[in-house]
Amino acid sequence: MKYVYYPGCSLKSSGKPYEESLLEVFKKAGVEVEELGGWNCCGATAYMSVDESDAMALAGRNLALAEKEHPEGRIEMIAPCNACYLVLMKAKKQIEERAHLGAAVQDAFSRAGMTYRGEVTIRHPLDVLVNDVGLDRIKELCTRPLKGLKVACYYGCQIVRPYATFDDQFNPMTMDNLLRAAGAETVEWTSMKARCCGGTLTGTIDSAGQRLSYIILKEARRLQADVVATACPLCQFNLECYQGSMRKRFDDDLEMPSLFFSQLLGHAMGIKRRKLGLQDMLVSPRKALKACEA
Amino acid sequence: MSETATAPAATGAGTYEPRIVAFFCNWCTYTASDLAGVSRLTYAPNTRIIRFMCSGRIDPQFILTALRQGADGVLIGGCHPGDCHYSTGNYRALRRFKLLKKLLAQMGLEPERVRLEWIAASEGDRLQEVTNEMAEQLRRLGPPNLEAIPAPGPGEELPGEVQELEKTEA
């Protein structure tokens, strides 16, 4: 199966390790991806706060681009960032359901030499790996299982809310199943899995935002997790990069490696650290991963 | 104003309001139409309802006559499959309806002009939906081509064919 790959802005900067590791894992798992040419920002939450048409057209443009590249048949587009994943899905829904918006978008697209056929399905890597590749295949590929590694799987909000497309809204399991297949042990923390990490508030209203991230990390530590696994660049950024300021703010010696699930999976598949961007983390996972190799 | 599509509101006199003649069974759809009234659900203003005990009583000739007499469309309403007050009348209605659709096509009449719907006593809102939908559709079609409809009288092929169909019943 061939997929169109929509990285989104973060995977080109703070989320670089996500992209590096994900593409490596895809290669191993035989998931063929081709980056969407000329893609643009999805608009995230900001655009929707400023202008609706702009937000929907901006996101929609990426869908139309994909359809231009592949004029025939259905298209599967992988969006690894939770925010992109939801925004693209929302744009699709809006354009198809809101009469005027839809008409306006169609009109503008056609004048820009594009048409929107609604043939794109937006997929999240977790969905693709579990449902297209399959856990059995993943197991086979994991030549260096994460034995004894205790992982707290953190899914974030926007892949299960408001639309629960491929996982349970209240107690998502795909990441747990994936990392269990990779030999890891995952913690039971239903009420944390999709609890808000603070989103952009961690930077803007840090007192409120960072508290939300802190709650998640603290709970992971209480459950004796060695590492938190994430599926979204913003979640990962919040849960890792702000640990320094959290230590001061909450007077806590908290130190919890927070990785992308793809980095752990890649590690289990025997892929070199460098290729997984593990050396680029602010909170080093070395100790945790050493432990599970021994 | 909201973008979400809303049912066509009854527009004032003057604009083309298609006439729908509705044949409803006493137990389900006629009761539903009363419920629509009690619930004050306004719908296509030119829907005119004729009551039968059962949709099984409806003779295809009634439908053709209605069209010939100036109805733009005919709506048949009966109980959901399995719910017929007389156990099987609605199935009979369905068989005749299917045949009639074929004939209409042969006559060069748009089959959308005749519609059959199962509407239960509790589904007043469904009635509103269906009639509004149908009115909208008929508005687009415009009045029917009356020449296409054969005049009544002896030697009509229709009842004969119905008869064949009825006979195929074991």
Added chain:
Amino acid sequence: MKSLEIERRIKYESEVNPDFGKEIASMTGGEDLYSCIQCGTCSSTCPVSIYMHYTPRRVIALTRAGFEDEVLTHNTIWLCASCYACTVDCPKEIRITDVMYALKRKAIERGAYPRRFPVPALAKEFYNSVHRSGRSNEIHTVTKTFLKTNPLKLFKNAAMGIKLLLRGRLQIREEKMEGAPAEVRELLDAVRQKRKGLEQEAAKTV
């Protein structure tokens, strides 16, 4: 200890905007605004309601009652992190997150948002950055936001920023999309114009 200064609190009908509720209800997600029964599920499931001037439930009540200023000038709508917990938990299936978006747009449209408050500023900076380059750039957006709102924050986060830079996880240079971002801008303008037109027509026919 809160100050004990007394404050006169009463709302006169002349001060409310009777159309505000309808206005919001007509925007995406607002459809079911009037089916709210004030049960408070949104406010208790919301992870940030504890920091809000008004809980989401009260924002809905205020909106319906036409208390436009209270809704648009206080921090509630800007604290919403779009986690959609309220939307999926609402027993009346009101899309509260989208109502918040609608209110944010109104606030920006009316220039009513709290000026030195970083969230709307960030939104606008992000918007501009993408408008410029077709992509967003973390450093630029964040820097500009704080310069406008609270420059001290910049130094607070400097250490982290440098660490990320060293690891190649931050781009100083603005990452541009292939092709001309101008195309995107033109596209968006076209859509906005067209949609406005359609809506005005529709409004006329009713």
Added chain:
Amino acid sequence: MDTSNNGNKPGQERAKVGVYVCACGLNIASKVHIDEVREFAGTLPSVGVARDYKFMCSDPGQELIINDIKEHGLNRIVVASCSPLLHEHTFRKACEDAGLNPYHFQMANIREHVSWVTEDMELATEKAKSLVAAAVERVAFHYALEKKRVDINGNVLVVGGGIAGITAALNLANAGKQVYLVERQPSIGGHMAQFDKTFPTLDCAACILTPKMSEVKNHPNITMWTMSEVENVSGYVGNFTAKVKHYPRYIKEDSCVGCNDCIDACVFKNGKWENEFDAGLSLRKPVYMPFPQATPSTVLIDPEACLYLMKGKCKQTCVDACERDAIDFTQQVTYDEVEVGTVVLSTGFKSFDPKRMPEYAYGRLDNVHTSLEIERLVNSTGPSGGEVVLKNGEKPKSVGIIHCVGSRDKRHNPYCSSVCCMASLKLAHLIKERTGAQVYNFYIDMRTPGKGYEEFYDKLLGEGVHFIRGRVAEVTDWAMTPEEEGKLVIRAEDTMIGMARRIPVDMVVLAVALEPQPDHEDIRRTFNISCSKEGWFLERHPKLAPVSTFSDGIYLAGACQGPKDIPATVAQAGAAAGEALALISRGYMEIEPNTAWIDPDLCSGCKTCLPQCPYTAITRNEDKGVAEINPVLCKGCGTCVGACPSGAAQQHLFTDDQVYTEIEGILSHV
């Protein structure tokens, strides 16, 4: 063949029609120009008199008709007012009183079908005119008919043995009628038997219910069948035949005295299977007594649990223990067929399964219970002997009661279950009384309409029960503060204060919604009645016929028609019994003489109609070579008429002439 009933054929006399347009106060007049319709009617050729009046259904309204018939010699009447389903009989009666055959009447429905559903007054008026025109043209083709009567069999079938069925059965039996009471469970009593106290009086449920249960058991006029279901019903009002299926209980009911020796003797020393009656809070053996006051007080054997019935191998210690040889492993499913004239449906409700709302942690965290489970806990005959205790056996120090679980929720049940507020208040009182715990009620709106209900609420406010107005978002075991450790934490907004709160408690009670029985569809079909969207059985009229259904002779009692508390249920059961009795004591019921007949001169004997009839009322007279319809068997659907290719088959009140003229009439105008 049914010629006797053809009366004077159309055309034999010139029709002189009286048309009466009803304003129905403003119900019609506000949307239809009454005078315009009246004037229009006056212009129609066959119309002799055209009037309008405020309320045609009132006595003066009917007097108008009667006088005009006498003075102006009218021979046809048309009333344009509400639905014929509401007032056709009223006006037919008026015609009759004036000496006119009641079937010389036709109604035009200009309220339900015009004024209540049309926005534009001009369009409404035009539509009303066309309906009147149609009625006037049609009625000319009406002809005199004789009334049709069916006798009513005095026996009654009551389906469901909860408090509703029990009440209805006793009322009917005490009036001397033979009643068949069919209950699916091994004992009658229903939900009420599971309760400890009843609100608002707090009198003991068992004390008031048990006597009624044994009264049913011992009543000479009641045949009580437990572990039984109605498999199918045939026939019509007055003469139903019901096939009742009896499941084996593997105990001879007449021999067992309920000594329970077999239970003690069972090879299983301890209970192993969930006791349904205790909502799964206690365990029972394969052979068991449903509950102490079970009626009949007869044990039963669970074929899914009993070793002998499953594997054919067991010491059968129970058999040895039974001195009366009541145990009979050879029992099979058996059937009974009963003839009844009327039916009372009292099949009750099912309570909502909170597993469908994972946020409340039911089945995931300990000490989260449904209200029904708590009813068993506070019940002295329950699993804990009336003690409210946690899983670890200790008494809870704090309890949270969550209202509206599965109610007022578009994702589950949009309606209010109406009993939960009072039931929760009752449980709050009992829990506080038994444990002294702090009790918190989380509610959206406190609904206490009903005699003595608000007073009960006042009482609880005085008892120091906490009330937090806010719907609970989550029940979690995840602690944020030391005092929350090891507790169930309830998160809600206290909407009165406008602040989010986290309340740690030891036990959570979920006041679950009332839902229609899962098999309501099958029941509905068996008895040929309608359901509301939610699946509650549909009454004939929400106000004026709340216990009747659209099928004559079938009545509703209790929660099967919608959520109800005990007082309302008992009242409705009494009403249902009353309706049935009214019909029985009259002895007969008039039904529409709308049977079909066949004109032998036109019938080609093609047999098309024969397979059409669901009642095999049509036969072919081989000598005459024509079809004939037996008017006694014919139920008047007219399906054969719709199929007849030669127009030989006709249906009274729906002849081809009548229908064609109605179609023409409805379209001739406008």
